[in-house]
Amino acid sequence: MSHPTIERLSNHLKSIEHQKDQLKSLLKANSNPSIISYFAYSINYSHQGSNNLIIGHFIIHNLGTKELKNPYLCLQLPESGVFQLTGKIVSTKQKQKVQVGAWERFTEEGPSTTYWLRPVNQNKLAPGDKVTFSNFQIKWQSAEPYKGAILAYVYTDDMPDGLPALNSISVSGN
Template identity: 25%
Template sequence: MTDSIFEIEHKIRALEREIQEIKERWKEIKSVKEQERKGVDHANISAIAYFTYSFLLPKGDEQKGVVIGSFVIHNIGSAALETPVICLKVTPKECAVLSAKLGEDVQYDRRLNPLVMEPWQYIDENMKKMVEERGEFWIKPVRVSQIEPGQKLAFSNFQLKFDISRVQTSYKMEGFFYCKQLQNGIRALNNIVIHV
């Protein structure tokens, strides 16, 4: 009789485990169905951003050095990245000057370099104040609204000008990429740093 009680208790525990597993699976199924209903995409969202640049030394008695660079975003995920925005931060903001061709009317020859074809503009008119206050350039592409998987987008041929004086100074440019899917942003893999 005691053997049959132990067998019954063993069967009850086994049934309880099975019921628990079924409940957990049911929760997973409900969660997936709910996400599908909300339109959540299970695609891989991933990107990298980086600078490419060249440093031009001043000639003769000139006191201005120049960095000519590009900020490149590469979508390495499996889903499109929508509404791309970049922030380039220059420090110290008082000394370094960033110049670039911004606006809708900037035209490039796509045959020469496909990364150099996209014009950029400030994300809104108030962003010009951010340049003065924080040294931050918030810009977005004019025509491109998303970066497809495997594709690249570049803010090309900007110039960072800086003073080379007797006072030892470090200049730094940091880059950040944001989009609808990456609202907290990602930091560039590298920075532009100049010690003079």
Template identity: 25%
Template sequence: MGTKDKLSYERLISRVDYYKEKALDLEKKLVFAEETIERLENEANSDQSLQIIEEKEKELQLLRTQVEELTKKVKRLEEHEMEKRMKSYEELLKSIQQEMNDKDQQIDLYQQRIKSMEKRININRTSEPVFEETETETAKTEMQKKEGFNCISYFDYSVIFTKDKKGFVRGSFYLENTGTETLENPYICFRFQPAEACALKGKIISLIASPTQDEMSKSIWMYMDNDWAEKAKDRGEMWICPLRETKFKSGDKLTLEDFQIPFKSKIDENITVEAFVYFHKQNYRSKAVNHIAINF
């Protein structure tokens, strides 16, 4: 409550007290007048006494009218005071509710960060996936397909050239569970040839960069910021995974939308980008059905 509101409130209280005292004083006068009238009626034996009685009755009626008006004013002041208090309480409740909403949003952000940090810890504990296409690995993949694990992934992209044979690839990467079993938390590896071309941008966040609440709420994917992922980047591999726990059942799809891969012709005459998907919990891995090829 501001200083101005406090002074107005104190004036209102003083005015109410004044009118209450005034009403009490008038009631005392009314009682005194009634007693006087009664005494005069008992002593009245002349026209002068009757005239005095009439005057006293008029004075009494006037006093009654004043008492009624003062009573109404007191009632209005009390109602005004109550309305003012109610408005003050409503504003206080609104402020408290806003603070609670802000705290809830902060709690949600902290919970998301905690889950993300837990996921980073789990990623750090995960052994590095290796995508060597040997006969043994191919046979293992085929066996997993028979057991109900199967994921089809592919690129949808376009190559945009700018000046001096520079440019970028813009596209999306799609995953679809075509098996019968539920798949969880896909780790996606984009392998670049040559390794110097390794770069991937888009709606992907890095927990090391301390993303904002808005970025956390709008993002689905994050970079895998751990030791072996950094070493893999030197080999030309970029690893990402979902920001939150992700499960997709048979027939469900996941998408990495609107990614960009910048390139320069000075790196090499040709650039290729392959993709591999690895499901750690199910020990299942698959290769994308197509790849990105840039020829200068």
């Protein structure tokens, strides 16, 4: 039979160990980057078979307390091929002749519905700062029925699995 004091101290020690494990889990969860990303956009529909247009911005905001390294995004257009993306997008080869606010498409040159983009000349995002993929345009014809969603995901060195944007852009019509 064990002594009541030893048993009580043993239980107390187990309780402290459990609390320590919970605190470690909480600290680990809170040390992850705190980031939000979202689309802000306007749509101009034409129901007469001519061009439709989305003009938008994609904003990445570091709400955390630590600097984020190498932010980049994956922008996915619908697979239908009806939608075309334009904006301040440069290839790796064009990076030296870059305009202010440009983003580099660092994978898959040519036609594709997936765009991997990173801001040119900005590889860090300080706490509280934002970086914006500004004034992009998505165009499509309304001569045929169309439907699709534009999705985005943000990645950094600390978030290799990515984080989806808070919203997406969805369009459809006949």
